[in-house]
Amino acid sequence: MSVQFGNPDRPNSYIGKTVPRPNAARLVEGRGKYVDDIVLPRMVHVAFVRSPFAHAKIQGIETVDAASVKGVLRVFTGADLAEVCTPWVAVLAHLKGLKSPPEHPMAVDRACWVGEPVVAVVATSRAAAEDAAELVDVDYEQLPVVTDMMTALDKDTPVLHPEMGDNLAFQRVNEEGDLDAAFAGAHKIVSAQFSTARHTGVTLEPRSILVDWNPAETQMTAYHATQAPHMMQTVLAKHLDLPESRVRVICGDVGGSYGIKVHVYPDEVATAAIAKIMGRPVKFIADRLESFTTDIHARDHKIDAKIAVDKDGKILGFDVDDWTAIGAYSVYPRTSAIEGNQVINLCGGPYDFADYRAKTTVVFQNKTPTCQYRAVGHPIAVAITEGLVDMAAAELGMDPIEIRRRNMYADDAYPVTSPAKMRFEGLSHHQSMDKLVGLMDYDALRADQAAAREKGIHRGIGIATFIELTNPSPFMYGIGGARISAQDGCTVRMDPDGSIVALSGVTEQGQGTEAMLSQIVAESVGVLPSKVRVITGDTQVTPYGGGTWASRGAGIGGEAALRAGRALRDSILEVAAAMLQADQSNLDIRDGEVVDSESGTARMPLEELGRIVYFRGDTLPEDLPRELVQTRHYITSEYPFAFTNGVQASYVEVDTDTGEVKLLKHWCVEDCGRIINPQLVDEQIRGGIVQGLGGALFEEVHYDEDGQLLNGSMADYLVPMAAEMPDMIIGHVETPTKESALGAKGAGEAGTAGAPAAVMNAINDALRPMGAQVSAMPFTPERILRALGTIEE
Amino acid sequence: MSEMFRDKVEIDLTVNGEAVQARVPAGQHAVDFLRQELGLTGAHASCEHGVCGACTIRVDGETVRGCLTLAAQLDGADIWTVEGLSDTDAIRDLQDAFVARNALQCGFCTPGMLVAVEELLAKGGVPDRAVIREHLSGNYCRCTGYEAIVDAVESVAQKRTGKVTS
Numbered sequence: 001m002s003v004q005f006g007n008p009d010r011p012n013s014y015i016g017k018t019v020p021r022p023n024a025a026r027l028v029e030g031r032g033k034y035v036d037d038i039v040l041p042r043m044v045h046v047a048f049v050r051s052p053f054a055h056a057k058i059q060g061i062e063t064v065d066a067a068s069v070k071g072v073l074r075v076f077t078g079a080d081l082a083e084v085c086t087p088w089v090a091v092l093a094h095l096k097g098l099k100s101p102p103e104h105p106m107a108v109d110r111a112c113w114v115g116e117p118v119v120a121v122v123a124t125s126r127a128a129a130e131d132a133a134e135l136v137d138v139d140y141e142q143l144p145v146v147t148d149m150m151t152a153l154d155k156d157t158p159v160l161h162p163e164m165g166d167n168l169a170f171q172r173v174n175e176e177g178d179l180d181a182a183f184a185g186a187h188k189i190v191s192a193q194f195s196t197a198r199h200t201g202v203t204l205e206p207r208s209i210l211v212d213w214n215p216a217e218t219q220m221t222a223y224h225a226t227q228a229p230h231m232m233q234t235v236l237a238k239h240l241d242l243p244e245s246r247v248r249v250i251c252g253d254v255g256g257s258y259g260i261k262v263h264v265y266p267d268e269v270a271t272a273a274i275a276k277i278m279g280r281p282v283k284f285i286a287d288r289l290e291s292f293t294t295d296i297h298a299r300d301h302k303i304d305a306k307i308a309v310d311k312d313g314k315i316l317g318f319d320v321d322d323w324t325a326i327g328a329y330s331v332y333p334r335t336s337a338i339e340g341n342q343v344i345n346l347c348g349g350p351y352d353f354a355d356y357r358a359k360t361t362v363v364f365q366n367k368t369p370t371c372q373y374r375a376v377g378h379p380i381a382v383a384i385t386e387g388l389v390d391m392a393a394a395e396l397g398m399d400p401i402e403i404r405r406r407n408m409y410a411d412d413a414y415p416v417t418s419p420a421k422m423r424f425e426g427l428s429h430h431q432s433m434d435k436l437v438g439l440m441d442y443d444a445l446r447a448d449q450a451a452a453r454e455k456g457i458h459r460g461i462g463i464a465t466f467i468e469l470t471n472p473s474p475f476m477y478g479i480g481g482a483r484i485s486a487q488d489g490c491t492v493r494m495d496p497d498g499s500i501v502a503l504s505g506v507t508e509q510g511q512g513t514e515a516m517l518s519q520i521v522a523e524s525v526g527v528l529p530s531k532v533r534v535i536t537g538d539t540q541v542t543p544y545g546g547g548t549w550a551s552r553g554a555g556i557g558g559e560a561a562l563r564a565g566r567a568l569r570d571s572i573l574e575v576a577a578a579m580l581q582a583d584q585s586n587l588d589i590r591d592g593e594v595v596d597s598e599s600g601t602a603r604m605p606l607e608e609l610g611r612i613v614y615f616r617g618d619t620l621p622e623d624l625p626r627e628l629v630q631t632r633h634y635i636t637s638e639y640p641f642a643f644t645n646g647v648q649a650s651y652v653e654v655d656t657d658t659g660e661v662k663l664l665k666h667w668c669v670e671d672c673g674r675i676i677n678p679q680l681v682d683e684q685i686r687g688g689i690v691q692g693l694g695g696a697l698f699e700e701v702h703y704d705e706d707g708q709l710l711n712g713s714m715a716d717y718l719v720p721m722a723a724e725m726p727d728m729i730i731g732h733v734e735t736p737t738k739e740s741a742l743g744a745k746g747a748g749e750a751g752t753a754g755a756p757a758a759v760m761n762a763i764n765d766a767l768r769p770m771g772a773q774v775s776a777m778p779f780t781p782e783r784i785l786r787a788l789g790t791i792e793e
Numbered sequence: 794m795s796e797m798f799r800d801k802v803e804i805d806l807t808v809n810g811e812a813v814q815a816r817v818p819a820g821q822h823a824v825d826f827l828r829q830e831l832g833l834t835g836a837h838a839s840c841e842h843g844v845c846g847a848c849t850i851r852v853d854g855e856t857v858r859g860c861l862t863l864a865a866q867l868d869g870a871d872i873w874t875v876e877g878l879s880d881t882d883a884i885r886d887l888q889d890a891f892v893a894r895n896a897l898q899c900g901f902c903t904p905g906m907l908v909a910v911e912e913l914l915a916k917g918g919v920p921d922r923a924v925i926r927e928h929l930s931g932n933y934c935r936c937t938g939y940e941a942i943v944d945a946v947e948s949v950a951q952k953r954t955g956k957v958t959s
Contacts, residue, residue: 723930725926
């Protein structure tokens with residue numbers, strides 16, 4: 001069946017419309033059910049004693065005082081848990097050379113970062129567990145620390161994991177063409193050093209897990225704030241030696257994820273191990289300091305990069321040397337080499353050029369492990385690329401829009417393979433740029449900038465084009481051996497009254513998954529979206545799937561739902577045709593009624609069909625199939641990833657006396673293929689932009705040279721708040737992927753990918769007449785003033 | 794931790810219009826008391842530092858951080874949380890506007906955000922966007938980027954003052 005999604009007059013036209021999210025009405029009344037809201041009979045609480053040192057040998061652990069606190073039931077060491085839980089090693093076979101030592105749920109004889117769990121105290125209340133944790137006496141012998149990224153591989157730097165041989169976790173060069181020749185023949189070469197700060201996600205709901213183990217029925221149930229319940233089911237089963245069928249992961253409401261809640265955290269596995277030992281429900285809710293010291297960090301990169309251009313502004317090549325430090329362990333099971341790998345895959349992404357060399361060097365250090373966080377690697381690659389393109393334009397005296405137009409892949413060039421060997425099925429850089437220029441009224445904005453400059457007000461315009469990796473295939477993780485599902489499934493069922501239940505393997509983290517799925521199922525079956533109940537986040541009932549990561553929910557989960565919905569429609573019509581003595585091909589389902597597809601005349605409500613199938617099946621022909629439950633799975637196969645594209649613009653005002661940057665306005669034109677719910681897509685983009693703006697202006701995890709984390713509270717780690725954020729104009733171009741019938745690509749990370757580069761370029765546009773330039777994020781007042789020479793070392 | 798924090802204190806208060814009597818540990822925060830003892834899980838504990846606003850509740854007409862207030866301080870107080878404000882339809886227009894404008898994603902900040910917004914709206918008039926943003930600058934939302942929240946607040950203010958009829 002071919003559906004013309006572009007035709008707004010088609011029947012059941014819910015794909016492409018803004019419909020309300022089914023779960024929003026509940027959440028505004030405070031009726032959400034997050035993990036910490038769940039209380040189970042005999043439930044106990046665990047609090048962790050964490051390493052106060054970045055690197056220390058554990059000489060002994062004294063727990064007598066802690067155990068004597070009223071309410072304390074058990075105290076566990078790393079060695080205790082190692083008896084019931086096997087360690088993990090976070091490597092991927094396709095990231096050649098990636099290494100990392102085995103990691104246990106709690107440190108066994110050595111702690112490698114401030115915050116690593118060392119002892120677990122279980123008590124009848126969280127307060128008692130915390131009180132007792134303070135009385136645990138761990139005898140540490142401090143060891144030399146590795147904290148500086150750039151000297152981690154030096155001969156005289158201690159080796160963090162001696163059995164690994166050195167501090168190099170991973171290194172890769174992505175090379176194409178003859179870069180040296182391209183640079184030798186260049187009209188201009190522009191080089192710059194960039195750095196992106198160490199960030200963390202700061203989910204408002206801290207990491208949360210409640211695990212129950214019922215030995216009488218050998219059943220583990222984990223209520224978990226996670227993006228990937230099936231992955232967690234597999235991980236818990238494997239490391240706690242249980243069949244997957246005996247591990248049920250339930251993911252109810254989740255208070256923000258952004259990539260933070262897709263990883264395996266030692267303290268969460270420890271909680272499951274403790275539940276298995278104690279045979280009762282154990283709850284762990286991270287407090288805010290634990291969030292800062294143990295949620296994954298990300299984006300800690302330093303880059304030397306160069307661009308070569310000819311006299312017409314044609315890009316000849318990029319040369320990128322990227323370094324990142326990932327903390328003490330590669331994070332399981334996605335690994336901590338992906339971010340650097342993404343950087344060297346994505347630099348130069350929008351542009352048609354020939355010669356490329358990008359190298360990433362990934363090192364260990366005694367800090368919190370880093371891993372995938374919203375828009376993995378993209379904000380870094382886009383900052384490098386777009387920063388260099390703007391600097392080259394300035395050298396050539398060329399307008400930043402013009403240099404991009406001269407270099408972006410033509411909209412009819414596809415399919416193409418980039419010098420970084422990324423395959424693009426269909427992008428719309430020029431159409432998107434044209435739309436952006438119109439939305440922001442570029443010429444008028446330049447005039448405003450000039451008028452302001454006359455008055456001594458320094459405003460700047462920054463542009464950032466970008467590509468975004470979405471709809472990942474097994475090429476992302478599966479081929480490397482990780483049990484992370486790239487396929488996803490959906491079961492769609494008709495209940496006797498004609499209402500529909502859809503069970504999906506993708507998950508809801510607030511982005512609107514359930515609304516998106518309800519629209520797709522409603523359209524594909526032929527009922528109102530309000531008649532579709534969507535169930536996600538329960539491994540015992542939903543088809544096996546990957547959950548939420550790499551902007552895959554709509555593109556992968558949505559396509560599975562579309563196919564399942566269509567299959568159910570066919571099953572319903574097969575029964576209807578028999579009941580109505582009609583030709584199935586002349587029937588359709590619209591708004592919950594079987595109708596003649598030509599005339600639209602109502603023939604039978606689904607409720608009647610349900611009554612006959614479920615209660616009077618005796619009246620149907622004996623051999624008539626009556627399968628009103630259909631399951632379909634979907635996986636991409638033609639392309640490793642469905643790339644999206646877009647372009648952002650930022651308009652800023654820089655106060656050259658105080659160094660403060662004021663965000664005046666922000667624009668984004670984005671092409672995520674088929675848009676299922678325009679409002680949800682716009683709000684994903686707005687939220688993503690603001691997360692990127694945080695990285696551009698505020699966010700940085702600070703450590704001292706001993707590896708002590710210095711800003712572990714929300715008063716000290718600054719995140720974007722309402723007062724500093726701009727209004728954002730969002731526009732779209734739609735280039736559906738041809739791989740699926742739905743045509744949807746991902747939209748959740750585009751905002752974060754492009755915003756920091758747009759702001760950097762805007763600031764530099766404002767500062768350029770003063771000969772100042774910044775390229776180290778976040779762009780704090782201090783850094784702006786140093787660039788201006790107002791303050792010096 | 795001091796033993797004193799575990800001393801029990803008798804409190805007698807009104808929560809969402811219902812009389813409550815309790816014996817609470819001296820060290821227990823108001824948000825923990827509401828969540829753990831009364832089952833009012835709408836207000837959330839998040840930064841536990843008074844910075845993020847997820848635990849915002851109304852105490853004697855004032856907007857208060859549930860993580861910076863001790864339960865023991867609530868003796869004699871009149872408390873409203875999102876549950877009571879919902880049951881009485883006191884902020885129904887605001888909740889509807891949040892849903893219509895998708896001014897929430899994960900929803901974790903929303904109960905506190907709504908209490909903070911209502912404090913501003915109760916002053917009357919239509920605050921301009923900068924004033925709305927400033928008023929909400931103590932309520933952290935990582936999901937929305939705030940614009941949808943500002944839009945929803947603005948639309949409710951306009952409707953309440955009769956500036957728009959839609």
